[in-house]
Amino acid sequence: MAKIKSQILYNDEGSKVGILLTYEEFEVLVEKLEDAHDLYTAYKRTQKKGKTIPFDQIKKELSDNAKK
Numbered sequence: 403m404a405k406i407k408s409q410i411l412y413n414d415e416g417s418k419v420g421i422l423l424t425y426e427e428f429e430v431l432v433e434k435l436e437d438a439h440d441l442y443t444a445y446k447r448t449q450k451k452g453k454t455i456p457f458d459q460i461k462k463e464l465s466d467n468a469k470k
Contacts, residue, residue, distance in 0.1 A: 406430065 406427045411420035423431070 406423065408427065409422040410418055411422060413419045
């Protein structure tokens with residue numbers, strides 16, 4: 403994993419007002435956020451109560467439908 407070398411931007415009063423990243427660094431951060439969101443979504447869906455379908459059953463149904 404590449405280390406992100408950001409630069410913090412300050413206003414005249416010394417308050418942090420922004421950050422400077424390369425486009426590649428920005429893409430890495432966005433990808434990591436998307437991965438974290440996907441994991442959160444998967445976690446939330448597994449916590450719901452209700453009827454579930456075993457993976458093997460879904461796999462078989464998809465395979466049977468592909469043969470048609």
